[in-house]
Amino acid sequence: MTTTEPKLAVLVKGWPRLSETFIAQELVALQDAGHQFDIWSLRHPTDTKRHPLHDRFKGQVHYLPEYLYDEPERVWAAREVAKRLPGYARAYEIWRQDLRRDPTHNRIRRFGQACVLAAELPASTHAMYAHFMHTPSSVARYAAIMRDIPWSFAAHAKDIWTSPDWEKQEKLQAATYGATFGATCTAIGARHLRELADDPARVELIYHGLDLSRFPDPPQRDPRLPDGPFHMISVGRLVEKKGFDRLIDAFAMLPSSLDWHWTHIGGGTLGKALQDRAAAAGLSDRITWKGPCDQPEVIAEMRKADLFVLPSRIAEDGDRDGLPNVLMEAASQRLPILSTPVSAIPEFIETGVHGILTDDDPAALAQAITTLANNPGAAERMAKAAYDRLIAEFRMDPGIARLSERLNALCMEEA
Numbered sequence: 001m002t003t004t005e006p007k008l009a010v011l012v013k014g015w016p017r018l019s020e021t022f023i024a025q026e027l028v029a030l031q032d033a034g035h036q037f038d039i040w041s042l043r044h045p046t047d048t049k050r051h052p053l054h055d056r057f058k059g060q061v062h063y064l065p066e067y068l069y070d071e072p073e074r075v076w077a078a079r080e081v082a083k084r085l086p087g088y089a090r091a092y093e094i095w096r097q098d099l100r101r102d103p104t105h106n107r108i109r110r111f112g113q114a115c116v117l118a119a120e121l122p123a124s125t126h127a128m129y130a131h132f133m134h135t136p137s138s139v140a141r142y143a144a145i146m147r148d149i150p151w152s153f154a155a156h157a158k159d160i161w162t163s164p165d166w167e168k169q170e171k172l173q174a175a176t177y178g179a180t181f182g183a184t185c186t187a188i189g190a191r192h193l194r195e196l197a198d199d200p201a202r203v204e205l206i207y208h209g210l211d212l213s214r215f216p217d218p219p220q221r222d223p224r225l226p227d228g229p230f231h232m233i234s235v236g237r238l239v240e241k242k243g244f245d246r247l248i249d250a251f252a253m254l255p256s257s258l259d260w261h262w263t264h265i266g267g268g269t270l271g272k273a274l275q276d277r278a279a280a281a282g283l284s285d286r287i288t289w290k291g292p293c294d295q296p297e298v299i300a301e302m303r304k305a306d307l308f309v310l311p312s313r314i315a316e317d318g319d320r321d322g323l324p325n326v327l328m329e330a331a332s333q334r335l336p337i338l339s340t341p342v343s344a345i346p347e348f349i350e351t352g353v354h355g356i357l358t359d360d361d362p363a364a365l366a367q368a369i370t371t372l373a374n375n376p377g378a379a380e381r382m383a384k385a386a387y388d389r390l391i392a393e394f395r396m397d398p399g400i401a402r403l404s405e406r407l408n409a410l411c412m413e414e415a
Contacts, residue, residue, distance in 0.1 A: 005124035006036040006059065007411045011117070011140045012131045014043035015061055016054035018292050019237055019266070022185070022208045022325045023131050024053040026154075029211065029400045031058060035407060037129075038062060040117055042136060047267075051295045053214070062120070064139075068112040075112050081119035082146050088118075091145035094177065098138070101166065110135060114142035127151065127410040133159040133182065137171055145177050150413045152406070154206075155184040155193065157322035157343065158241075165196060172197035180413065181406050186322045186344030206403055209396035210328045214295075218334035218387060219303045221380065229261040230373045233305040233335075235298055235326045238268025241319045243311035243340065243360050245274060250311075250365035252281040258373055263288045263305070265298055298326075302333045307372055307379070312342045313360045323348055328394055331386040336379035338368055348394065354386035 012023060027039070038060045065071040082088050095111045117139060126149060130140035133155035144151035153171070160168070170176040172193060182197075183206045184190050194200040236242040244264070254260060264287065271289070278287050290301070302308065308330035312321045323344040330337055331348075337355030339345050351357035358368040372379045 004036065005122045006038055007124055007126040008035060008037040008407060009040055009117075009121055009125050009128045010037045010131070011040045011128060011136045012042070013136050014045060015039050015041040016045055016047065016050045018047045018049060018051065018294070020131075021051055021053065021295060022156075024051060024057070025211055025214075025325075025396065026208065026400065026403070028053055028056045029396060030404060030407070031056075033400060033404045035404065040064060040121075042066065042113060042139065047292055049292055049294045053295070064113045064116050068109055075116060078116040078119035079112070082115040085118055085146040085148075087145040087148045090177070091118075091142045094145065095142055098167070101164075106135065107138075110138045111142055114139045114146065118143040118146040121147065125149065127180075127407070127413065129153070129407060129410070132156060133168065133171065134163045137179070138167075141171060141177065141179070150180045150410050152179045152410055153182045155182055155189060157186075157189070158319045160184070160189050160192060160322075161318045161320055168193065169196040172202055174198060178202075180410055183403055183406070187347055188344050189322060204402065204406060206399040207323065207394060208325055208328075209394045209399050210325070210332060210390060211396040212332060212391070215299060215329070215332045216303075218332065221334065229259045230307070231305045232260065232262045232307045232309050232369070233265070233301055234262070234309050235265045235302075235329075236310060236324070237266050238264075238270040238274055239319075240270070240315040241313060241321060242268075243313040244270070245277060246313070246360050246362050247309060247311045247365060248274060248278050248281065248283065249362035250369065251278075251283055251286070253362055253366035255370060258370060260369075260373070261286050261288070262309075263290060263301055265290045265293045265301060267292045299329065299333065302330055302335050305335055306376075307369070308335045308337050309365075309369070310337075310339045310345075311360045311365055312340050312345065314342060321345065328390055331383070331390045334380075334383045334387045336372060336383040337386060338365075338372060348389070349386065353382065354389055355382050 040062045043066050068075050099107050128140045128144050128151040130136040130153045133153050137153040140151045171178045183204045185208050190205040193203045314320045320343045340360045341357040349355045356368050358364045
């Protein structure tokens with residue numbers, strides 16, 4: 001628990017979330033760097049497990065009404081308070097403009113949540129910081145305008161590539177009450193956002209990196225026994241952009257001479273469809289679906305594997321990965337990596353040097369798996385190169401130091 005009222009409020013879509021370890025890592029690191037803040041969450045948790053990281057957060061967690069009809073008295077009372085705030089009229093006008101371009105229930109909910117946030121934030125709040133540029137940033141922006149305080153955001157992947165340009169641009173323009181700064185975790189995302197900003201310096205490239213103190217040293221990997229299965233592992237939500245449908249098709253194309261097994265960790269809406277797909281291909285006996293796991297369980301499974309596979313692709317709606325932290329986690333255990341050259345993945349993995357990046361076509365994936373299985377020496381050399389690059393270039397500390405500077409400056413701005 002914080003001992004004084006925090007100057008900073010952090011807005012997230014949900015807390016805690018197993019799939020958002022990178023957010024938990026960052027917030028705990030900021031806390032350890034001396035920042036005091038509470039978390040304001042748009043949604044209640046749905047995961048049955050939590051990472052040890054989540055238990056290290058010492059501030060309070062406040063939950064806004066997930067749906068306005070769930071807490072009508074709270075929402076209406078908050079709006080009455082919000083109407084008396086200095087920037088309410090401006091926030092209402094901007095929201096009405098947004099609603100005309102995006103006439104959805106979600107847009108209405110954002111304004112209601114913003115009223116609750118603006119009304120319930122302690123008087124000591126000097127600034128807000130939102131994780132994700134879409135819904136959380138909209139709520140933060142409306143509330144910040146009402147309270148006449150600065151705000152900022154961190155953008156990642158889906159929020160960048162599936163949000164309309166008009167909305168991103170307005171959140172990056174001083175004239176439209178945009179963010180003082182926005183951090184993003186990939187160079188490709190930073191380039192895109194800087195093109196939309198009135199000042200490119202408004203956008204910071206800050207890689208998440210990895211807090212290596214949370215991970216064991218990589219294991220000594222003994223050569224596989226000739227009659228042992230080639231053990232592959234994937235960690236990721238069962239959604240379109242992760243490409244697991246094409247990976248299952250690739251498994252069906254592997255040569256009969258290759259004895260293999262695949263373990264998947266994670267939940268997702270496509271779980272049953274993918275399990276049915278594997279069953280139809282006669283692969284069920286070679287696959288273990290572990291479901292959601294906490295980070296110690298994930299690392300334990302990585303340490304037993306021979307290859308990490310993440311066949312990311314661009315979904316039909318434009319959604320895609322950024323730079324998945326699981327790639328760095330696999331590298332921390334010197335686990336060979338097979339992935340695809342989507343979005344920011346090549347910013348960490350140079351194909352043939354730190355792992356293999358291949359097309360997500362099933363035949364190409366099957367060929368890459370076979371090549372890596374038959375060349376354990378080459379796979380181990382690339383795994384070592386990825387580990388060395390992680391240590392040299394993708395530690396967490398530099399990014400946290402820069403983000404801490406920006407947040408300190410934000411909290412010192414005059415409202």
